[in-house]
Each structure stands twice: as structure tokens, then as C-alpha cells.
Amino acid sequence: MTAPVRRASVFAIICTFALAVPLGGPEVGAALAAVVILGAFAVTDGPLFDLLAYPSDYEDGRLYGLITFVLATVALGLIAVTTSMTLAVFVGTVLLIGYGNVAAQFTRQRTDSDVVIVTVFCLVAAAAAIVGQAATVTITDGAGTFESITSTLPLMVFLGASGALLAALLRDVLYSNDDPIVMLAVGLLCWLLAELEPTHALPEIVAALVVTIALGYVSYALETASIAGMLTGILLGLLTIVLGGYGWFVVLISFFAIGGLSSKFRYEQKATMGVAEDNNGARGSGNVLGNAAVAIVAVLGYAASSAALLPGGHDPSLFLFAFAGSVATAMSDTLSSEIGSVFDTPRLITTLEPVEPGTDGGVTWQGEVAGIVGAAVVAGISYGLFPEVTAVGAGIIVAAGVVGMTVDSLLGATLEGRLLGNQSVNFLATLSGAIVCALLVLSFAVLG
Template sequence: MTAPVRRASVFAVVCTLTLAVPLGGPVVGAAIAAVVILGALAVTDGPLFDLLAYPSDYEDGRLYGLITFVLAAVALGLIAVTTSMSITVFVGTALLVGYGNLAAQLARRRTDHDVVIVTAFCLVAATAGVAGQAITHVLTDGAGALESVTSTLPVMLFLGAGGALLAALLRDVLLSQDDPIVMLSVGLLCWLLAELEPTHNLLAIVAALAVTIALGYASYALETASIAGMLTGILLGLLTIVLGGYGWFVVLISFFAIGGLSSKFRYEQKTTLGVAEDNNGARGSGNVLGNAAVAIVAVLGYASSSATLFPGDPDPTLFLFAFAGSVSTAMSDTLSSEIGSVFDTPRLITTLEPVEPGTDGGVTWQGEVAGIVGATVVAGISYVLFPEVTAIGAGIIVAAGIVGMTVDSLLGATLEGRVLGNQGVNFLATLSGAIVCALLVLSFAVFG
């Protein structure tokens, strides 16, 4: 057994100790955490130190990796016992991270194929997360445990799968020593998702997972997304289906599919011009989040308004149009950039002076037309799938996409490279498209 596997095994045991909270109460859990931390402080060398130490711990001669890991668990536990977060979420998160890490280390001993390692992590992490929640129900619900587990199994699977995907994504973009950050992030996400009270049955959750995983892997296999981009897409797709619906998902996936394929359009020519996406056009998590973060916030807003978590009882339709406006912007901007960049003589949007291909803020008439077509595609899909989107609503979605595409170009010409990065520009552009779309719908509702 290698050192990383042994260390992961011990950390998984430490995570299992969180079951002391539902079994004996917060005081018992805190006492166990204190013993582990004091023990970690006392061990500064020797075989036990070698067993538990991350490579960075040797420089300081302290088991800071273990200490911060336990402190993260303690912080999450404190949130669970002092807020509306349930103990089931706390225990499920701890077991998810601990056993997922162990599975990844075991898989790494046998293969260096990243997809296999990520798959092992997600499968075991999700299973451990669901098991942790179920065991907590058994320990706390007494005679009603079986009924409680049965009734909440769809939610437990949703939280376990969503938490596993987020943990895998964070581990891919961070370092293995950042597991405390992973644990806190996963716990907070699962808390939020539990508060949204998803009502789907078990079959619907399984179907949503199957659809998003299949399409996510297809994006990776077609080299339109990196592993991080694949994980991000699967997570966002799962949240969209469960909290919004398949109509919302179709709108979002249309952007991922068409936008991803557009990056392959005349790729060799783009490479020659120096404007091609890195990694053979495969989009990473930053690109996916930059274009889709606002859309997912709109989905969460829609679910929150439906669950009456928002003060003032906002109209859920506004979140639908904000979602469509942000996706329309993302589609419009992506097609404009990917198609317009292969044509000669782009002009800077602020001065209309000719600039080199790939210059931030440079536009071509072909790219602008492609962008309008992209916004129209999103509007057309929305019109077909959502009764709330009338012909006027579809026109608003097109207008919002064009506005967002223009904002992207203006930010590219003025702030990108100096104040903002590309993903920041994408985020602000999609945000502007979402706001414009929602405001126009609201204006028509009030004055129309």
C-alpha cells in the first residue's frame, strides 16, 4: 500500500468519526475532534507522522494537512448544529470527501487515465455521501428511520451526486491538499440544494444523472471539453434539470453543443491566426462557468422563488427570462467570436479601425450575423419549450443576446487584459444579457 493510499485511508476513518455527532451528540463529536487535533499537534516525526503527512507538512514538521482537514469538519459541524443545515448533510459531506479521496488514490495505483480516476472518485464519493445521510437518519429517527430513508432517498441521491461532482471539480482545479476547502464548499452547496426542497422521485433523479453524464462524457470524447469542463457541464446540467426542468436543460445544452462545435470551425485556420482555443478547442471549467454561471444563478433563483425562500415572492418567470437572456448572450458571443475570427479585417468596436485578428473587441460583420443567428436559435427553442415565452418574449431574448454580445465586445476593447480576464468579460456580458431580458419582460408586463 502506497503512502497516499495509507494517508487517504486514515483520513477516511477520520471522516467516519463524524457519525459520533448523530450517535452521541455535538459534544461527543467536538471531544473526538479535539483529541485528533491535539494528537496531530503532538506528532512531529516518526512512522505515524510519515503515515499522515502531506509532502508540504515535512517543511514545517507539523501535520497541518490533517489539522486543517479536521478544523474544516468542525466548522461544517458547527454550521449544522447552529443553523438550518441538517446533520445528515454534514455527515454525508464528510464521508463523501473522505471515501472519494480514498477511491481516487486506489484507482491511481492501477491507472493514470484521468477519466477513470475521476469516475472512481465520483462513484464512491456519491455512494458514501448517500450512505452517510442514510446512516444518520437511522441513528436519529429511531422507529421511523426506514420510512425517513425511503422518502428522502431521491434528495439524498441528488445531494450525493451533486456534492461528488463539485468535489471532483474542485480537486481537479485545486490541489489534493485543499480538501478542507473542498469539504466546506461541498457542504455549503448541499445545504443550499437541500433548502430548495427538490420534489423529483428517484427515477427522475437517476434519469437526470444518466442524461447529463452521457452528454458530459460525449463532450469530452469529442474534445469539446476538458475533464474540468466535463465535470462542470455535468454538474450544471444536473442542477438545471432537477431545479428547473428538461426545457431549461435543452436551452443550456444547446449552447454547450453548438458553442463547442463552433470552436472546431476552421480550427487549423484559427491556429494559424493565433485565435484558436487552447487544448484543441476543449473548453475548461473557467470557460464553462464564465458563460453559464449567470444561467445557473437564474435556475437557483427560480427554484428559490418556487420554494418561497426569496422575500417579496418574486415572479419565477423573471428568472426564466434572465436564464434565457444569459444563454442567448453566451451563444451569440461564442458564435460571433468563433465564426467571425476566421474572416479578415476585423474592426475595433469602439473606433471601427481595422485591427489584427484576435484583438479583444475586434468584430466582423460575419461574426455579428452569426451572433444574431445564435441568439435567434436560443429564442426559438425557448419559444417552443416554454408557454411563458410568447412571440414578443422571443424577440426580447434575441435583443438581450445582441445587447450582451455587444457588451462583451465593448468590455473586450476597453477593459479586457487590463482590468478583466476573458472569463470575467464573459460573466459580465451574460449578466448584462440576463438583466436586460428580465427588465424588458418586466417593462412589457407593467406598461404593455
């Protein structure tokens, strides 16, 4: 057994101590955490230090990796005992990180395939989270345990899968010893999702996982998404299906599919011109989030509004239009950029002066037409899937997409490269599309 596997195994055992909170109460859990932290400060060398130390710990001669890991666990436990976060979410999150890490380290010793390592991590982490939640329910519920587990199993699976995907994504984009950050992020996400109280049955949750994982892997196999982009897409797709519905997912996946394929349009020509996406057009997590973050916030807003968690009594359908407006913007901007960039006569949107292909803020009439068509595709899909989207509503979605595309070009010509990066510009553009769509819907009283 190699050193990384041994260290991860010990950390997993320490994570199992989280069960002390439902078993003996917060006081027992705090006492165990204090013992581990004091012991970590006391051990500065020797075999035990070598067993528990991250490479960076040797420079300081302290087990700071273990200490910060336990402190993150304590912080999450404090949130659980002082807020509406359940102990099941707390325990499930801690076991998810601990045992997922063991599985990843063990697999890494046997293969160099990043996809295999990520897959094993997600499977074991999700299983550990489900077992941890079920064990906590068993400990705390007493009578009626079987009924409690049966009734909450769909939620446990949803939280376990969502947490595992987020953890795998963060582990891919952060440093390997950033597990405290990963743990807190996963715990907060699972807490939020539990508060939304999704009501799907277990077969529906499993079906959503199968659909999103299959499409995510296809995007990776076709080289339209990196591993991080694949994980981000799967997570966003799962949340969209469970919290919104398959109609919402179809709208979102239309962007990923058409946008991803458009990056392959005349790719060699774009590469020669210096305007092609990096990594053979495979989109990473930053690109996916820059284009889809507003959409997923709209899905969360829809779920929160439907669950009456938002003040003011907002019509949930308003979030549907905000969602469609943001996706229409992303589709419009992506097609405009990917198709318009192959034409060598772009003009700067602010002055209409000719500029070099690939210049931020440069537009072509061919790209503008492609962008309008992209917004119309999203509007047409929305019109066909959602009764709330009338012909007027579809027109509003097209208008919002075109406005968002224009905002993207204006930001590119004025702020990108100086104050904003590409992903920030994408985010602000999709946000503008969502806001414009929602405001136009309210103005035209489309919601009736």
C-alpha cells in the same frame, strides 16, 4: 499499499468519526476532534508522522494537513448544529470527501487515466454520501426509519451526486491537499440544495444523472470539453434539470453543443491565425462557468422563488427570462467570436479602426450576423418549449442576446487584458444579457 493510499485510508477513518455527532451529540464530536488535533500537534516525526503527513508537512515538521482537515470538519459541524443545515448533510459531506479520496488514490496506483480516476472518485464519493445520510437518518429518526429513508432517498442521491461532482471539479482545479476547502464548498452547496427541497422521484433523479453524464462524456470524447469542463457541464446540467426542468436543460445544452462545435469551425485556420481556443478547442471549467454561471444562478433563483424562499413574491418566470437572456448572450458571443475570427478584416467596436484578427473588441459583420443567429436559436428553442415565452418574449431574448454580445465586445475593447480577464468579461456580458432580458420583460409586461 502505498503511502498516499494509507494516508487517505486513515483520513477516511477519521471522517467516519463524524457519525459521533448524531450518535452522541455535538459534545462527543467536539471531544473527538480535539483529541485528533492535539495528537496531530504532538506527533512531529516517526512512523505515525510519515503515515499522516502530506509532502508539505515535512518542511514545517507539523501535521498541518490533518489539522486543517479536522478544523474544516469542525467548522462544518458547527454550521450544522447552529443553522438549518441537517446533520445528514454534514455527515454525508464528510464521508464523501474521506472515502472519495481513498478511492481516487487507490485507482491512481493502477491507472494513469484521469477519466477513470475521476469516475471512480465520483461513484465512491456519491455512495459514501448517500450511506452517511442514510445512517444519520437511521440514528436520529428512531421509529419510522425505513419510511424516512425511503421518502428522502431521492434527495440523498441528488445531494450525493451533486456533492461528488463539485468535489471532483474542485480537486481537479485546486491542489491535492486543499480538501478542507473542498469539504466546506461541498457542504455549503448541499445545504443550499437541500433548502430548495426538490420533489423529484428517484427514477427522475437517476434519469437526469444518466442524461447529463452521457452528454458530458460525449463532449469530452469529441474534445469540446476538458475533464474540468466536462465535470462543470454535468453538474450544471444536473442542477438545471432537477431545479428547472428538461426544457431549461435543452436551452443550456444547445449552447454547450453548438458553442463547442463552433470552436472546431475551421480550427486549423484559426490556429494558424493565432485565434483558436487552447487545448484543441476543448473548453475548461473557467470557460464553462464564465458563460454559464449567471444561467445557473437564474435556475437557483427560479427554484428558490418557486419554493417561496425569496422575499417579495417574485414571479418565477422572471428568472426563466433571465436564464434565456444569459444563454442567448453566451451563444451569441461564442458564435460571433468563433465564426467571425476566421475573417481577416475585423474592426475595433469602439473606433471602427481595422485591427488584427483576435484583437479583443474586434468585430466583423460576419461575426455579428452569426451572433444574431445564435441569439435567435436560443429564442426559438425557448419559444417552442415554454408557454411563458410568447412571440414578444422571444424577440426580447434575441435583443438581450445581442446587447450582451455587444457588451462583451465593448469590455474587450476597453477593459480586457488590463482590468479584466476573458472569463470575467464573459461573466459580465451574460449578466448584462440576463438583466436586460428581465428588465425588458417587466417593461413590456410579458408575464401578464
